[in-house]
Amino acid sequence: MESDCPIDAELRSEISALLIPPSPAQVDEYLDELIKSSNRHCHGIKVKQNGELGKGVYADLGFKEGELLLKDQMLVGLQHSSNKIDCLVCSFCFRFIGSVELQIGRRLYLQELGVSASQGCCQTDYSSEDEDSRDSGPSSSSCKEKVPLPKGFAESLMKGGLKLPYSDKFPLPPAVLCHGGCGEAYYLQVVSREALVKFIQHANDTNDIFLLAAKAVSSSILKYRKLKVAHSEEQENKPNVSGIPYPSLLLEAWKPMSVGHKRRWWDCIALPFDVESSDEVAFRMQIRELAFTSLQLLKAAIFDEECKSLFSLDIYGHIIGMFELNNLDLVVASPVEDYFLYIDDLPYPKRKKLRRLHDHFWMLLATTMQFVAKSCMNHSCSPNAKAFKREEDRDGQATIIALKPISKGEEVTISYVDEDLPFEERQALLADYGFKCRCPKCLEEEP
Ligand SMILES: C[S@@+](CC[C@H](N)C(=O)[O-])C[C@H]1O[C@@H](n2cnc3c(N)ncnc32)[C@H](O)[C@@H]1O
Numbered sequence: 001m002e003s004d005c006p007i008d009a010e011l012r013s014e015i016s017a018l019l020i021p022p023s024p025a026q027v028d029e030y031l032d033e034l035i036k037s038s039n040r041h042c043h044g045i046k047v048k049q050n051g052e053l054g055k056g057v058y059a060d061l062g063f064k065e066g067e068l069l070l071k072d073q074m075l076v077g078l079q080h081s082s083n084k085i086d087c088l089v090c091s092f093c094f095r096f097i098g099s100v101e102l103q104i105g106r107r108l109y110l111q112e113l114g115v116s117a118s119q120g121c122c123q124t125d126y127s128s129e130d131e132d133s134r135d136s137g138p139s140s141s142s143c144k145e146k147v148p149l150p151k152g153f154a155e156s157l158m159k160g161g162l163k164l165p166y167s168d169k170f171p172l173p174p175a176v177l178c179h180g181g182c183g184e185a186y187y188l189q190v191v192s193r194e195a196l197v198k199f200i201q202h203a204n205d206t207n208d209i210f211l212l213a214a215k216a217v218s219s220s221i222l223k224y225r226k227l228k229v230a231h232s233e234e235q236e237n238k239p240n241v242s243g244i245p246y247p248s249l250l251l252e253a254w255k256p257m258s259v260g261h262k263r264r265w266w267d268c269i270a271l272p273f274d275v276e277s278s279d280e281v282a283f284r285m286q287i288r289e290l291a292f293t294s295l296q297l298l299k300a301a302i303f304d305e306e307c308k309s310l311f312s313l314d315i316y317g318h319i320i321g322m323f324e325l326n327n328l329d330l331v332v333a334s335p336v337e338d339y340f341l342y343i344d345d346l347p348y349p350k351r352k353k354l355r356r357l358h359d360h361f362w363m364l365l366a367t368t369m370q371f372v373a374k375s376c377m378n379h380s381c382s383p384n385a386k387a388f389k390r391e392e393d394r395d396g397q398a399t400i401i402a403l404k405p406i407s408k409g410e411e412v413t414i415s416y417v418d419e420d421l422p423f424e425e426r427q428a429l430l431a432d433y434g435f436k437c438r439c440p441k442c443l444e445e446e447p
Helices: 006-010 012-019 024-036 081-085 100-112 153-159 193-205 209-237 246-260 277-302 305-311 313-326 335-344 348-360 423-431 440-445
Strands: 045-050 054-059 068-073 077-079 328-332 367-371 385-388 397-402 411-414
Touching (some): 006 012, 006 305, 006 313, 012 246, 012 305, 012 313, 024 045, 024 246, 077 081, 100 335, 193 277, 209 246, 246 305, 328 385, 423 440
Antiparallel strands (some): 068 397, 328 367
């Protein structure tokens, strides 16, 4: 049975106003503003129509390899749930937090508890081999057998009872937990903590795309509230000027989303390979039901009467659809990895002491996250640019850096997937974004 969302019926016209696609002129104006606005750093790029692929980003200057093309706030970003086991990062700016000891201790502690999400970590406990002989090689970043660590070691590291040598060379910002106690740091004022926990649990069990959607809803509400405060202050200063009605403020707060969304999630999601085309209607209905369940949980957690239309299923479906079609994965370099590289470069006797720990912790730690960029760069399997999140990119900013020299007039492209995968795998992943790639590499490799 198809579930009907009462808010969709009640606020039909407000919801339609939010979902009206912006005109091409409005989109151009929005993107122009994005590129020119003074607090962003976009040098020499512009958005133009690309005959076959709609809009694209083009270089207006020549760029050298490694040069910054664009620096911008992410629309929304989220650390992958599985990666939360490996690294503790700020939910807003995604920088590693706490200390090297906390990062390592927490990871080892979870490993001891049998919680593991990292790929490729050694599972073998061992050993009779002489430690000195194992320590003679120049690098320890390969899969090694492990000497058990002393009991309570991980916990002491985690709780600050133990300090590792040289870790003060890698200071990290302190960790502050969300006062709401939800375990997820970046949600606005919560109506019910239990409901929020249920919402997160449901997203973790089904699809973490709902967490991104929740961030999009909550950031629109926060933006609306900020606009409302600014607007009231203006009214106090100029009481004779007639005020902007609140629905217009909501439209303004929703603007960044309005440029990005295209289709509802259940309409645009690619049919999984194990679903017969005769079952397609039932499959899409199931996806809609899943979104409806998630929306009810979110509504119980963070509902705001003035932004009621944001809790309609139609809006929720469009937000998730935007993530389904536009998500990008990003890797954030880890200071813990830098710490171990530093240790590896120490002369032999100093390095030896820390070797056992490194054997337990050889895997590269990186935050992986998904985000939606606000620009409209097209995909290429042989891209000339890449999204990065560098240590200096605070406040949730990400950058696009040139991977090779780019000449004036050339299109700037990034890869939405791992471009080193074979042709068929790339095409299968890109089908989830709703298109068949026609980049020069694919045209050349197509059987
Ligand atoms: C983030 S948008 C990029 C901007 C887009 N061209 C526009 O006009 O809004 C991604 C969409 O662009 C199109 N696209 C991007 N790269 C492509 C490629 N290599 N081959 C075919 N279509 C592509 C697809 O329709 C895809 O869903």
